[in-house]
Amino acid sequence: MRIELVKRPQQSALYSALSPFFALALTLIAGAIMFSLLGKNPLDALYYYFIDPLREMWSLHELAVKAAPLILIAVGLSVCFLSNNWNIGAEGQFIIGAMAGSILPVMYPDFQSWIVLPLMLIMSMVGGAAYAAIPALLKTRFNTNEILTSLMLVYVAQLFLDWMVRGPWRNPAGMNFPETRNFHEYAVLPEIWPDSGRAHWGFVFALVAALLVWFMLSKTLRGFEVKVLGQSPRAGRFAGFSASKMVFFAFIVSGALAGLAGISEVSGAIGQLRPTISPGYGFAAIIVAFLGRLNPLGIVAAGLVLALSYLGGEAAQISIGVSDKVVRAFQGMLLFFVLGCDTLIHYRIRLVRTALSKAEVSHGNA
Amino acid sequence: MTATLETHGANLLEVRGLTKIFGTLKACDGIDLTVGKGEIHALLGENGAGKSTLVKMLFGSLEPNAGEIRWNGEPVRIANPHAARKLGIGMVFQHFSLFDALTAAENIALSLDDETPIATIAAKAKALSYSYGLPLDPYSLVGDLSVGERQRIEIIRCLLQTPELIILDEPTSVLTPQEADKLFETLERLRAEGKSILYISHRLEEVKRMCDRATVLRHGKVVGHCDPRKETASSLARMMVGSEVLSVVRPPAEGAGKAATLLEIRNLTRKPATPFSIPLRNINLSVKAGEVIGIAGVAGNGQGEFFEAVSGEATQPDAVTVRIRDKDAGHLSITGRRMLGAAFVPEERLGHGAAPRMKLSENLLLSRYATDRKAFLGSFGLVQGSAIVKAAQRIIEAMDVRKSAPDPEAAALSGGNLQKFIIGRELDRQPAVMVVNQPTWGVDAGAAARIRQALIELARSGSAVLVISQDLDELFEISDSIAVMHNGELSKPLPIAEATLEKIGLLMGGAEPGHVEPVAEVA
Incomplete structure (x- = not known):
């Protein structure tokens, strides 16, 4: 017996629109099963996971803190994925962006001025974009697979950061802890409403980026070019659009946004560089991008959902004592169900029994 | 005369009231069709008349919304191409589905469900191809073959499954006159063996020459069944189009x-x-x-x-x-x-001349964003939505493009209508x-x-x-x-x-x- 995917002649527009919600519902059901297998009351667990974090103001701020990098990265990734460039290395671009942005406060701590922060933001974007340009260059020059190269560069970035904070950039007054010095006041991304919580301007950057990219994709010739080259490369060539320039454009935009997310996280939420600065934002953002239907406005909503899964994971760890790995499991299930629902809208499953194939011609009067 | 008797004696395929609806468009509207044993039956119609939709339903690629298909007198439901092949329906598509880098025999093996060794398939294919006068070397690479030879592979592939009914979609559109003659000989041999053929073509002379009966479709409906031998090319064309087809006038080129x-x-x-x-x-x-x-x-x-x-x-x-x-x-x-x-119209419509999943207005922009920058784009490359929709509408009217929605996706149009749009898109800028x-x-x-x-x-x-x-x-x-x-x-x-x-x-x-x-x- 084998399983075949058969393309459906027509796709339901309604189901396409509902697909992310089906995926969410299925994730919740699968999550409930997972909790009961872990010996926890599934309703309690889901409550702590998804409702409790939304009940207090400070906690909503935390949601924005977590959602900011996810949205920023995913918005950039939507440009990549729509143009058929599979940038899986946003995590690496996030890290390199954060490091490039940290050069001023770490290496020149005495240079203190209001201009430091804008320079940091710009340098982070340049750093992230430059790092993303590597797989773009390899793809256009040597026809390498960008999925592999961008993914492998993540590990390079992670180890580079690890080495820098343990070695050259270690805080001289930090008792040998693997951290850089704390950023000075001019290098810290301010909070939006300091009175009520920790949310910093990174969240505003995310919303602005989502709006700008949405406008670019839906209203301008450049957005048209992104979609044409992604959907039918040959028609794009006929239109006179350059596929290799688009590879660079998509990688540079997403790299710059990932880099901006990196510096926002480091200077807004953490305040220094550490061996690990991201709980996998660059990978979770792939889920966000697809859950948001590759639409920047949808991505804002999807980013908040994924941010909730991080917060819920922490909350559930404290209140009911489940492992923090549950977060990863949730994210994995969510991506699985999103892709699964999308696939089943376009294809149906057919079981083929190799021996009994006569049964497939069903007679109308039977 | 035997053929005529059989035609009236046993119907291999009977279609009653077959209907397929896409959105608001009835692509096929209550189609009736009978194909007798041992007859070559022509299916005629303009683009968008519903021919492709009809044969796709017969071959199980599309599911009908209503109607009945009877095979040898028994009602059947054809859920997929596999089921169609099991019944004994084979199809040779207009667009070949062959892998250039594989041999003819390997390509045939891919479409067979059982795991027959390649050598057996090659031997069978060779024997079959020579017996039907379509000589084919099963070990030649498809990439090296001419279009006519590639079509032979498709036909042999279809014949290997010993079908009772063979559907041919515009088979001569890619052949030289000599190659086409060879194909006709083969089809006549198949008819003599009692196989039935459903022959889709827009070349009326061919239909008159070979086909026993014809069913003419227009706008998704059957407008008539006739004996093409008793019709003239222009009377057939009139049935298809519903009015006289204007013959092309070519005034002499001056100076x-x-x-x-x-x-x-x-x-x-x-x-x-x-x-x-x-x-x-x-x-x-x-x-x-x-x-x-x-x-x-x-x-x-x-x-x-x-x-x-x-x-x-x-x-x-x-x-x-x-x-x-x-x-x-x-x-x-x-x-x-x-x-x-300069303006250009490529051969492939979907995926080259037009992006299939984009609207007609967006496809207008595809080739004209640079030449008509002032009309279609604002500052910062802002696309003027209303301007391109209006221009697309102008082309649709000028070329009489028929469609099922105000601004449909390119893939939703029939081939001929999309071609009219693509040509019109370029003509529009003189x-x-x-x-x-x-x-x-x-x-x-x-x-x-x-x-x-x-x-x-x-x-x-x-x-x-x-x-x-x-x-x-x-x-x-x-x-x-x-x-x-x-x-x-x-x-x-x-x-x-x-x-x-x-x-x-x-x-x-x-x-x-x-x-x-x-x-x-x-x-």
């Missing part, structure tokens, strides 16, 4: 000798870009204002490569190789060449140079006449028109001179007054392209 050369190709040579493409060898051609030049040739002789080189999808190392309106364009991209006043590859491939008589007339009118209004086509009738109808492309070489253009089917046919078969004139003198 063509003195007119300026608008498109010139000098010593164009191009190495093969992929292992399966044809190198171009030293091609020279000039097209003057006011004239239509046709390029004939069997498919796969370098036409696609030539089109890419002329359009600028592939640029040339030497700028003087292609000159448009007296400017060197060899280095220019397709956009640069468009800005010089290009000085127009290069078209296969303008009416798979397009019905009514739409084809309209497209051809439009191309002639464009030339007579002072533009240079270059048409690459495999349809000789079309080229004779519209061209002022015809050149032939064979194996990457282009013959000198023959003025239409001197060109005969025989001369062109010889050149298509490879009779030394360089020596056209001596042949003409002898003849």
